[in-house]
Amino acid sequence: MAKFLTSRNEDYSQWYNELVTKAGLAEPAAVRGCMVIKPYGYAIWEKMQHQLDQMFKDTGHVNAYFPLLIPKSFFSKEADHVEGFAKECAVVTHYRLKNDPNGKGIVVDPEAKLEEEYIIRPTSETIIWNTYRNWIQSYRDLPILCNQWANVMRWEMRTRMFLRTAEFLWQEGHTAHATKEEAIAEANKMVRVYAEFAEKWMAVPVIMGSKSESERFAGALDTYTIEALMQDGKALQAGTSHFLGQNFAKAFDVLFTNPAGEREYVWATSWGVSTRLMGALIMAHSDDNGLVLPPKLAPLQVVIVPIYKSAEGLEQITKQVSSIVEALKAKGITVKYDDRDTQKPGWKFADYELKGVPVRLAMGERDLANCTIEVARRDTLTKETLPLEGIVEYVEKLLNDIQENIYRKALSFRDNMITKVDTYEEFKELLETKGGFFLCHWDGTPETEEKIKAETKATIRCIPFDSPEEEGKCMVTGKPSHRRVLIAKAY
Amino acid sequence: MAKFLTSRNEDYSQWYNELVTKAGLAEPAAVRGCMVIKPYGYAIWEKMQHQLDQMFKDTGHVNAYFPLLIPKSFFSKEADHVEGFAKECAVVTHYRLKNDPNGKGIVVDPEAKLEEEYIIRPTSETIIWNTYRNWIQSYRDLPILCNQWANVMRWEMRTRMFLRTAEFLWQEGHTAHATKEEAIAEANKMVRVYAEFAEKWMAVPVIMGSKSESERFAGALDTYTIEALMQDGKALQAGTSHFLGQNFAKAFDVLFTNPAGEREYVWATSWGVSTRLMGALIMAHSDDNGLVLPPKLAPLQVVIVPIYKSAEGLEQITKQVSSIVEALKAKGITVKYDDRDTQKPGWKFADYELKGVPVRLAMGERDLANCTIEVARRDTLTKETLPLEGIVEYVEKLLNDIQENIYRKALSFRDNMITKVDTYEEFKELLETKGGFFLCHWDGTPETEEKIKAETKATIRCIPFDSPEEEGKCMVTGKPSHRRVLIAKAY
Missing domain, CATH: 3.30.930.10 (Bira Bifunctional Protein; Domain 2)
Known part of the structure; x- marks a missing residue:
């Protein structure tokens, strides 16, 4: 690739x-x-x-x-x-x-x-x-x-x-x-x-x-x-x-x-x-191979690529695939059968990865003989060969799993990137070495906010709705603070 | 009203x-x-x-x-x-x-x-x-x-x-x-x-x-x-x-x-x-009472207005109507039950006429007793009292009928307003007295087109796709023409 x-x-x-x-x-x-x-x-x-x-x-x-x-x-x-x-x-x-x-x-x-x-x-x-x-x-x-x-x-x-x-x-x-x-x-x-x-x-x-x-x-x-x-x-x-x-x-x-x-x-x-x-x-x-799209927002949720050596092979694959296409459509899933002969399968695979299509199915002539199909998921870049029987229900469930997995992955990343800090020194160091969100005590004044921004380029993103009351001291001025605020460098 | x-x-x-x-x-x-x-x-x-x-x-x-x-x-x-x-x-x-x-x-x-x-x-x-x-x-x-x-x-x-x-x-x-x-x-x-x-x-x-x-x-x-x-x-x-x-x-x-x-x-x-x-x-x-909307483009297709004398009456009507509302919604029909007590039924009727809601249902206390409902259609401004039984299917069919009727009415009006004319005098007279579309022979020159426009404010709307070949003479210059063009005053 x-x-x-x-x-x-x-x-x-x-x-x-x-x-x-x-x-x-x-x-x-x-x-x-x-x-x-x-x-x-x-x-x-x-x-x-x-x-x-x-x-x-x-x-x-x-x-x-x-x-x-x-x-x-x-x-x-x-x-x-x-x-x-x-x-x-x-x-x-x-x-x-x-x-x-x-x-x-x-x-x-x-x-x-x-x-x-x-x-x-x-x-x-x-x-x-x-x-x-x-x-x-x-x-x-x-x-x-x-x-x-x-x-x-x-x-x-x-x-x-x-x-x-x-x-x-x-x-x-x-x-x-x-x-x-x-x-x-x-x-x-x-x-x-x-x-x-x-x-x-x-x-x-x-x-x-x-x-x-x-x-x-x-x-x-x-x-x-x-x-x-x-x-x-x-x-x-x-x-x-x-x-x-x-x-x-x-x-x-x-x-x-x-x-x-x-x-x-x-x-x-x-x-x-x-x-x-x-x-x-x-x-x-997204990753280094391209987009990763959650299935609910993907314009194309499933793509099917035939891998064939002869016109006859393509014909048989197409016949087999067409029923899968219809069954997926009937479930409201957006699916495309890409039988273009102008591009090779490997090119298509890379292109659909780049475009973040959540599920890619591939059927070769051996799959045809074995009544199997290859299922690749974009989020994990993994693939497996599965029996044709039950494939439609499998794909339907897989799309839900991918939606959830993408969210869980982002959530886990995000949660690992929320750091509680209590001193300005620690904040400045971790801001550069780790990045992410910081929960800090702030004295509530625009002056301190401006100082943080001027010195670190980080800004107060918000005072989280679910930030609990907690007595503390502003990490910059030491003045009293009653809850932590969320600070980060931002786009 | x-x-x-x-x-x-x-x-x-x-x-x-x-x-x-x-x-x-x-x-x-x-x-x-x-x-x-x-x-x-x-x-x-x-x-x-x-x-x-x-x-x-x-x-x-x-x-x-x-x-x-x-x-x-x-x-x-x-x-x-x-x-x-x-x-x-x-x-x-x-x-x-x-x-x-x-x-x-x-x-x-x-x-x-x-x-x-x-x-x-x-x-x-x-x-x-x-x-x-x-x-x-x-x-x-x-x-x-x-x-x-x-x-x-x-x-x-x-x-x-x-x-x-x-x-x-x-x-x-x-x-x-x-x-x-x-x-x-x-x-x-x-x-x-x-x-x-x-x-x-x-x-x-x-x-x-x-x-x-x-x-x-x-x-x-x-x-x-x-x-x-x-x-x-x-x-x-x-x-x-x-x-x-x-x-x-x-x-x-x-x-x-x-x-x-x-x-x-x-x-x-x-x-x-x-x-x-x-x-x-x-x-x-639309007519002098307000909008007339084809059901397929009406934001609200059916409105139901209760006519009651007491809170108890309203309650009973509401109970009866709610099943109709649900059944219409299940058929994909957009329906509103307007039980506002701030406006009288007559005001509501006039307002929905003004807004072109295709079908208005009204249920009074007598209807409740008789198991009937009043059905008014916007396009013809007619109404009838019908048994409750089968009302949902009736309304569904009525919406289709209204869509067709509105089209037929417009088509009939339009067809009656297409006039074939062969002389410029006749054209000018009928343009003022009757209006509408005129099918005329034209010599195909921009000069004649400009003359018609300058003298009558009418313009060549198009050379209709289905205008048959027909030998004739330009109504203005008498030069040969091979098909009629469509002329009218236009917005």
Whole structure:
């Protein structure tokens, strides 16, 4: 087998970039910081979308669509938000091109200058809350539980495919509530939906918690996050949910009449996950041979490759395999019989390994005679020869086993990479030698947080929901602390 | 019942706008020429998307995603295309805002001017063919059958919700082929997919045909279209498919090595439908009481309203209804039991009529005693009282009947509005008094086409695929013509 990829040990970052392009997931676009999501990558994203959308609907949400462009002035209305989002962004200033008077292609028509510039949405709180003002009069109009699947744009300086791109695809939920409690409960509910999706579908274990004040979403009173660990020991923020208080209602004059007849500002949340999840999926499980995909998100779950010496042999194998293909399809399993004669079996094996197809079946002429079939699993790179009888049920069960095994492996890795440390020296040393998550006492001040970040490049990922109360001393300042927080270097 | 809407006879355009907003489909946005697609409208669009996506996949296509922004220079590469698309468009010139030195909000940072401006995609041929150049080396890499679901933007001057908006949602297929014949067959196949979708799902009959040269897509050698007729006698172009020849391959240097080892330019198609289909759906079927939705695209197919005098009555009705709800759901029918006590039954009836729910069931206390239920159908506005026994099967069949009836009604209307005319005088008179489609002889010249358009505002909608050969004389110039073309005023 040809060596396709730089190994993870050699250069993790290079391995990732090569894997993304060679497995046909995405490639850099001709537009600065943007990517083309290729068909195989998009097929995985579609599966993610489909499941998330179902989970949003099951929790009472509906989809809608709001404009791509946001008037510049909207951003000035919420002071924190403008600092966080409206600075590095794509600005539309004109609405017409014309032929260059000097004959050099087309140029911007200076007469078609917009009175007010538009910003390509980096996130949609402002345009949505400007819209909600007209949707909400009374408590009877609440809650509003909207989600939007959309593209957004942030003029990032350092980009990496899926992890950080100027344009990316995401969903953004924007909900409006009559009470503070209800809004907090909603933000809590949605971070738990994200955690469930990450663990059950992506097979990626995550730690849920609250962000520290300085890591919050710009405009939020509280941000909840799910934090995953990649194989290089760095954390990846995979989804966030925000309790926005009444900030956007106040910025956009969104009030409702409560049952007592009084006017009150509406309470808000927003929550989102993006194509960044693709980066998390890739980096959490894949190996030096290529992608490892959890069966639930694999566009192709099973591939069957015939190994034959003659046209007659192929014909007999095809006949035998076709009933297996039909039976697998009948169980809702996505299967492909790859009888292309343009590629050799070895090439196909390597290619499906690169693409992370969970189960590969191969049938040769001897298998035909023995009524057997070779079953290879991608996650463990092991194979065995099994009787044809019962193979469909075996494969069905195997897909479930692989889903679980991938999760268990990631969980075990992650758990081994959570280290409790009590001194700053120990923290700094292990951060460099071991990496991963650290549970540390912190005095709760932005100053200490900033010092840790400046000195080690590690950040407070979250204050875990399940972090127990525990008396301790801040590892940096020695000041009292009542629970440990999660710290790591992060993507 | 309150009168919700201006009637169609009174003011068709006003009726449409009121219907779109009052039924909760869409509303104008704070961004010039853009709309907010509200949850109920988006739910219909999602059903359209879901079915179209399935049909694209069944015909061998895969989805991908290409960048929103297109470098300005890309548009200059295809001469016709730039004239058609790159003139009235949103131009991104800067990538940063900063605080106004005078303290008035935020302003564009003049130092963050892009070297080359970007255009928000009005259509993606250029960026996609620039990408395909790297995907295609040999005939083995062909065909490429990609589709993209995306937002696009055209700086339209006169906008109407769904029919023509600055930003709209659509899908754009972009395929690459080794031969001219294969590309033409693809373009043909896809316009037929659109026709099948329009007729079987939207219940909108359409006429398929080729566009005249001057009505073709900018950059196409041939454009195929489906043309629908609205209730006001105006045509609406509902979907197009383009045979692009080698124009984009030549503009972006996309060549492949054929089996004989020679380098050739790749052949292209593109095809798209948009949220404009929502406009067609609304205008084709709806009446003065509101939307009429074909059951296959109705987000809610059946609603059940209890009519009760006491809490005990409601309880008994609810008990009886719950088994019907479960049985309908088991058949895959979307059903809602609306037992809200905040609205009266009459209000609910009017609201569901406005929203076009195909079947409304109502159960009162007398029904409970008689083991009956009231069944109202939206398309005919008729109702009948039926025994409870067998009601689930009845409703299931009724939904199919309604789907067919809506189609037949639209077909009958459309067929009655196709007029063969042989003189220009007759054409002009009937165009004003009757409207609809006209089948006329035309001499095939752009000059005559332009004259008809200038004098009557009618355009050649298409040369229908099924228009038989027939010797005749152009109704304007008297020159010979060999088949009739379809002419109408259009949206």
